[in-house]
Amino acid sequence: MAVKNTNISYGSVAKAFHWGMFLILLGLVIIGYYMADLPGDTPEQLGYKTGVFDIHKSFGILILVLVILRLGWRMINPVPKMPGAVSKIEDLSARGAHMLLYLLMFVQPIFGWLLTSYDGYSVKFFGLDLPALVGKNKPVGEFFEEVHEVTAALLIIVFSLHVAAALFHHYIRKDDVLRRMSYRQEE
Ligand code: HEM
Numbered sequence: 001m002a003v004k005n006t007n008i009s010y011g012s013v014a015k016a017f018h019w020g021m022f023l024i025l026l027g028l029v030i031i032g033y034y035m036a037d038l039p040g041d042t043p044e045q046l047g048y049k050t051g052v053f054d055i056h057k058s059f060g061i062l063i064l065v066l067v068i069l070r071l072g073w074r075m076i077n078p079v080p081k082m083p084g085a086v087s088k089i090e091d092l093s094a095r096g097a098h099m100l101l102y103l104l105m106f107v108q109p110i111f112g113w114l115l116t117s118y119d120g121y122s123v124k125f126f127g128l129d130l131p132a133l134v135g136k137n138k139p140v141g142e143f144f145e146e147v148h149e150v151t152a153a154l155l156i157i158v159f160s161l162h163v164a165a166a167l168f169h170h171y172i173r174k175d176d177v178l179r180r181m182s183y184r185q186e187e
């Protein structure tokens with residue numbers, strides 16, 4: 001498998017970014033919904049809750065780092081062309097969905113960081129203290145908690161359409177769109 005993309009397929013680096021980030025995002029969404037309702041009344045509960053929040057924040061910031069590297073890698077690679085049978089509208093909506101997914105992967109960690117800073121809590125990246133983006137302001141923090149929740153829902157909606165499109169190409173169109181992002185292509 002080539003390291004770089006070609007005009008018809010994704011290379012190993014783009015695939016590693018795609019599937020690695022898929023797994024991290026899946027974990028983030030599951031942990032995010034789980035931790036939002038955790039009790040923090042006793043010191044033990046609070047210690048556990050802080051630990052889970054720190055894991056969510058670390059992997060969330062990792063997504064921010066990875067999406068910047070991924071977009072950089074994308075700029076120096078060709079983007080595989082759609083198979084011939086795809087109409088202009090389909091091509092545009094696929095590209096639009098990809099751009100939207102990149103945008104959501106970029107803004108979601110920033111909203112998380114903002115809400116944490118506004119709420120007056122610290123952000124650690126696997127133990128490394130990151131600076132607060134803004135000063136404490138509880139009402140604005142609550143607003144950004146809502147924003148972070150809405151953006152997560154948007155991510156899930158666009159992701160679902162994206163997967164439906166991939167399955168449509170594979171099982172109905174029977175073209176190479178799913179195969180070229182998969183590891184079984186050359187077998
Ligand atoms: C792409 C990356 C991220 C995704 C997909 C994500 C997803 C989520 C989800 C689904 C929730 C639960 C929403 C709710 O019901 O309130 C959540 C909550 C939360 N996230 Fe993230 N998150 C990401 C990055 C971050 C980052 C980088 C931080 C902080 C540095 C962060 C801090 C938080 C906090 C503090 C909560 C709890 C908010 C509350 O108490 O309502 N998140 N996240």
Ligand code: HEM
Binds near residue numbers: 021079098102163
């Ligand atoms: C089961 C889950 C997934 C499947 C089956 C899947 C499938 C695919 C396929 C087949 C492509 C290639 C499309 C093409 O050739 O034009 C692709 C590209 C892409 N996927 Fe996914 N995907 C999944 C999860 C995700 C997730 C969770 C995200 C991000 C939130 C994502 C973001 C993207 C992006 C941004 C591209 C465009 C890559 C580029 O050209 O730069 N995917 N995906």
